[in-house]
Amino acid sequence: MSQTKQVTSLNESNKADQEIDPVLAQLVKVVGPDNASNDELERIVYSGDPSSLPHFHYRWKRKYLADYVVRVEKTDQIREIILIAKEHKLAIVPRGGGSSCMGSSCPSRGGISLDIKRMNKIIDINAEEGFVRVEPGVTFADLEIELAKKGMELGIYPTSAKSAVIGGWIACGGRAGIGTPRYGTLEENIIELKVVLSNGEIKIVAGKEALPYIGSFGILGVIAEAKLKIRKKPPRIKPLSYTFQRLESLCDAFTKVVGLSAKPVYLKIADARFQKYSNPLEKGRYVLTLAYNDGDDIPFDELQRIVGENGGGMLDDEYAENEWELRYDCEFKPKEYCHTLMFQEVWIHSDNVYDVLEAYERSKKTHKVPALWFGMLGTQSMVRLELMAMLNPDRYLEFISSKGILHKMVKRSIRLGGGPYTIGLQNSIYMKKAYPERYAAMKKLKNELDVEGIMNPDRVTNCLTSYSRINLLFFLASGFRRLAKYVAR
């Protein structure tokens, strides 16, 4: 690790801080002066993520700035830092690429932002036995390069692969990504994990024992190492795109394509408004894009039949190739055109996609909300739908309406047996309602493993506000809206 003059001088200026801040002095003792800071700018940057919400919204969090930022390089350092946090009753907020939304790595009670990006070693690649052992800060790009040298690939990636790190994706659940419909979710691809618990214990977990840590958002411990399945890299990917006029036709085709035995590595659906900002549609109002491994049997005839039955049409190869090229970038493209891109992610069965999207499109018209959406197949039947609204925070009512509609969509998804996708800080209010069994199991584990409640508090098993309160708020807002409309009439 480079020790530049500048960083040294930064920490020289922190020397005075260390004298008056015993916690910082302790942290420095573990990771060295270059890797711990209480500098305000550092704390600001390490306390944010892509939830590009205006201040009046996200600063409701109790203490949204971390008190310290610490960068760890070794498992033992994680352990030492956790013990210091425990001693001073400080929260630990693990942070990878900071690319997850919903405030997953944002503090809510200050504490220590624990940056794992320096733990970026690829420990072992075993092509024969088909596994790789990595530290949590390894980026998908670096891993891809190293695996490709041996003709292998991980095969599953988040759409944020350009900035995400492996540990971060594991902590966020890794359910819907590129490759997951074909190779299974992260859960099915993790062989074992090394985790550091809040009591300082370093534990290796595998199989069922590893499940609570996948999608735990760091509330049980910090992931320090992962052993993952790898597979032969396919020679090429074949993308295909189809367009539809009606939402019903798109969703019907989507459900039928999901039911085919040949599984794509990527299956995306989106409306024309979403496409407008990345790969505009010249005809049709909706798009369905699939990508298959070229070595797989691609069901061209069945696809044609399904699309034909639903009045759809095939888009040219160039369009489909563009769709594949944009797989990592399309999600944030609308942000280029608005101040705030508000979004909510729901996780529902493919059979229920129409139900949610139809309701969302209806609300878009009735509430005049600048809404757009896209979805991608996660597992062989579950879908991640990303419902978005392009907003200007100056228009407070539009902001609240959009927020209310997104809340309604999550409730609808829960009624349909789904729930929110990323939990993080913002969606923890839905946890108990959407995933009661998981909630109960996690709550039990949290109480056992993190007695002081220092590990990434206020998410998954606990939250700053309650579902009932939020529900009541939106119910009242909706009532006032109706009343205002009635009076105006």
Next chain:
Amino acid sequence: MGIGGKSSPPILSQVGAINVRHMAFLKDSGYEAVPYVCAFCGNCTMVCPAFMHLRWEPFGPRGKLHATKEIIEGVINIDEEYVRRMYLCSLCDHCTQICTTSIPLLEFWLFIRKEIEMFGLTPPSISFISKSLEDYGDPFAMGPESRRIWTRGIKKIVEPRIGKQAETLFFIGCACALKPQLHGIVRSMIKIMERAGIDYSLLGENEACCGAPLLWGGKPAGAKELAEQNIIWFRKIGAKTIVFNCPTCLNAINEAYAKIYGTHAEKEFNLLTASQFIVHLIREGALEFEEQPLVTVTYHDPCVAARKLNVIDEPREIIDSIPGLYKVEVINSGKETHCCGSHGLLNVIDPLLSSKIAEERLRQMSITPASRIITECPSCIQSLELATHTMQYPIAVEHIAQLVADALRDE
């Protein structure tokens, strides 16, 4: 994602719609909305050379935008610490390349430096360079008369070329003209042009800096002035084609031309990098090569050449044209190239960080079987050569012109 001519995100034209407070910084600049266009996805952070070495997020582009946003909103103040962080950037443009929301980040960083200059907070080392450019016309305080030192030993050939009316002009650039370590590049270009029978001209002491260091130092007006001085001389000698040793010089003059005259330089001049020029000569059969003794080389794409000028295929075509040369690609090449660490005055503001970045790039190349690194940017050559010493990894680093000149068949 397209870079050349990439249009700004539409939100930049809607600044009025955004509730931005405490706008003394970036006020009415048209850039005040940039931090708000950022989706904070973090893609830029992972490719930023400064972040890769310092590993603190505030040093990456996302962190810098975040800090700027906080300044605009009055949460933190512009101070020396902020300035220092903004200058820990090699302006390599990789962040623009990968930005999900197409923010013209390079343009933004340059504008921030201009604002910093207006606030009187430019770091002293950068101000020293700027003063040297204003006083001497070069960043090394050597003066115009020193611009002929490279001619020693070949005066008879090149002196008659200085100020001569010709359609082809060879623009040498400050680093190549004034740094003895780089004189070999100039001599190689001279050899190539002589061998190809080109009627060329040189500006000698009338050549001024291209202006890039002033632009990087937050003084775009001064940069424009220097570029204009050069353009006036291009016209005086009747040049139609101008060949540059250094892609940064080409880019600076090209962009200044557009700003001064409101039209593309290509309407008046054919501005070529060394490799673009040489590849023409090879295609026309003007150069013949000796068989080389099975040399394996790798090509390092300079940031400006690859990302701004899209000069990626030409140097590779040249290498492939020389018999006996074998080319291997390093990871992160073409538009994905990694910075050598010396661009954007990073080597002035933080030589140690600059050197660490160069070492990392050299490390990437050291895992190829290449015995020679070829590039076409004098700054890249200097920083990579320095890295060969600091890393004690002896490998030759050459300009594409040197590779070609050395391989020319004897007359």
